[in-house]
Amino acid sequence: MSSDAQPVALEANQPRQFYRGGPAIAAFRNRDVADLGPEDWVASTTTQFGKDEAGLSRLPDGRWLRDAVAADPALWLGAQHAAEFGADTALLVKLLDAGQRLPVHCHPSDAFASAHLGCRHGKTEAWIVIGTSGPDPTVYIGFREDVPAAVAAEWVSTQDSAAMLGALNPVKVSPGDTVFVPAGVPHAIGEGVFIVELQQPTDFSVTLEWRGFLADAEAGHLGLGYDKALDCLERRAQSPEDLVRRTQALTGPAVDLFDAQADPFFRADRLHVSGTAALEPSFGVFVVLEGAGTLGPVAVHRGSTVVVPHAAGEVVVTGDVVAVRCRPPSVSSPGS
The missing domain is CATH 2.60.120.10 (Jelly Rolls)
Structure with a gap:
């Protein structure tokens, strides 16, 4: 790789x-x-x-x-x-x-x-x-x-x-x-x-x-x-x-932070990880808000910022981590 x-x-x-x-x-x-x-x-x-x-x-x-x-x-x-x-x-x-x-x-x-x-x-x-x-x-x-x-x-x-x-x-x-x-x-x-x-x-x-x-x-x-x-x-x-x-009171593995009106421009969700979570392949920019753990091979903690290339594949997050995952607009498959 x-x-x-x-x-x-x-x-x-x-x-x-x-x-x-x-x-x-x-x-x-x-x-x-x-x-x-x-x-x-x-x-x-x-x-x-x-x-x-x-x-x-x-x-x-x-x-x-x-x-x-x-x-x-x-x-x-x-x-x-x-x-x-x-x-x-x-x-x-x-x-x-x-x-x-x-x-x-x-x-x-x-x-x-x-x-x-x-x-x-x-x-x-x-x-x-x-x-x-x-x-x-x-x-x-x-x-x-x-x-x-x-x-x-x-x-x-x-x-x-x-x-x-x-x-x-x-x-x-x-x-x-x-x-x-x-x-x-x-x-x-x-x-x-x-x-x-x-x-x-x-x-x-x-x-x-x-x-x-x-x-x-x-x-x-x-x-x-x-x-x-x-x-x-x-x-x-x-x-x-x-x-x-x-959105502060919203919980779950991933909280969508914006309404659909933002989708043509960008996407963001707040990840709440306790243990492990596997993320689908995507280019992403991560800002870690709380906790500590790993994002793939990278050790992270509050204040960490990480860029993830699409080719990293299914990245696994481990630990107790709250992070914002920022992504570009989604692009539909040809013919979809």
Whole structure:
């Protein structure tokens, strides 16, 4: 069996960001260094917007994971996935520690990204809350009421932060909550919220609230200008009940963390293993939340992150382990 056909433990990968955070990642990973940044890009084959390498994950032997996957997509991703996506994992997983409230922003859809950014993927994403701190851990998701295009443009032009944030649905969160964020839906993550984030594999953000966060307005619109970039904003009202799930009390060997609306973009379940469990072959990114044991040949514990190639086959998990398993969208067999 190829050495690439085994699960691989990954070190932290924290490219520079514009906002504060990082201590929750350091504590989770049991690291002394708490100032490396608020995001850990796990098993990433995606670069930061406009960068050549920042954001990419390295394997223990020094290769970029991106290059290893490109060299043998079927081994890493499976033949069906490779037939649909080539060497594209179709997935980016992050740990994100909001040390301050993030700005109000949104992400383009597949159609917008294809038309204006030359990319197959937009950036639908979802959050799995794994920790909170402070008195008011809150996320803000979708407009409470429909917002006319001219009003949204005025808010951005005048940088009316109070109006933008006030127009969103505030949702208090606790560990086990999940939030699905469709492309276009405006959102912000509040201070003290620590998440595992799944998303499409891009770094496309339209930052409506740039003042006090970004260097200038030019950094906020993907080089398109706000007149064009705001076309990707979902201005219709959203109901948090359609986007937020409370999963902490759900038990069983595997708890599906998202509704079917997420399936075209990514999948995630929370595994509860006590003893042994055999997992079906799949490319996957694992974040261990609690306990200790093994994932195939890899020893794991709270804070471990592991990438599993499809060619690893039926991987066996042993021990007492709670982990989030993140996977790309499923690809149907030909003719199915």
